[in-house]
Amino acid sequence: MTDQRLPHEKGFHVSWDQLHRDARALAWRLDGQGPENGEWKAVVAITRGGMAPAMIVARELDIRTVDTISVKSYNHQAQSEPVIIKSPDMDLVGDGTGVLIVDDLVDTGRTLDVVIKAMPKAHIATVYAKPMGRDRVNSYVTEVSQDTWIFFPWDMALQYVEPYRGT
């Protein structure tokens, strides 16, 4: 069967500006929600996609302690078994209490399953969420349908597009 969707309906294309606004909206939701006097003790970004959103959240909430966890689960758009290839400082994050884990999106939730196992008490925040993985996330901004592929600004470039009605 041929795909009837128009080109702009095949994916959700996120500009840097949109990402900045959405990550700020996430920060505003998290502000004052930490377990100790509303404070968060650290941000942990899930690399690589979580790094830009985590930077924006950490900036908005004035959190200077930022670490990373690296989980590799995709090769382009094909999924494989997720594995932690770099852990955060476990003396810092402990069981995750007071730690804000930030990623760009949750899709199937398999990446977060690995992260939650490592830091079960952490607060999980993603900018975007798909239905399959949504329940793993404590805070997110925008939900998209499971069959939508989200294109992030670091994977795109401005280029000419043909009008829908060719000349």
Ligand SMILES: O=P(O)(O)OC[C@H]1O[C@H](OP(=O)(O)OP(=O)(O)O)[C@H](O)[C@@H]1O
């Ligand atoms: O919920 P899931 O189905 O596990 O998918 C979501 C994860 O997949 C992508 O990362 P990816 O592993 O592609 O690595 P990257 O962040 O380095 O691009 C995305 O940034 C999330 O971390």
Ligand code: HPA
């Ligand atoms: O929709 C997506 N976009 C980008 N990376 C992803 N990794 C899993 N799902 C996605």
Ligand SMILES: [Mg+2]
């Ligand atoms: Mg990622």
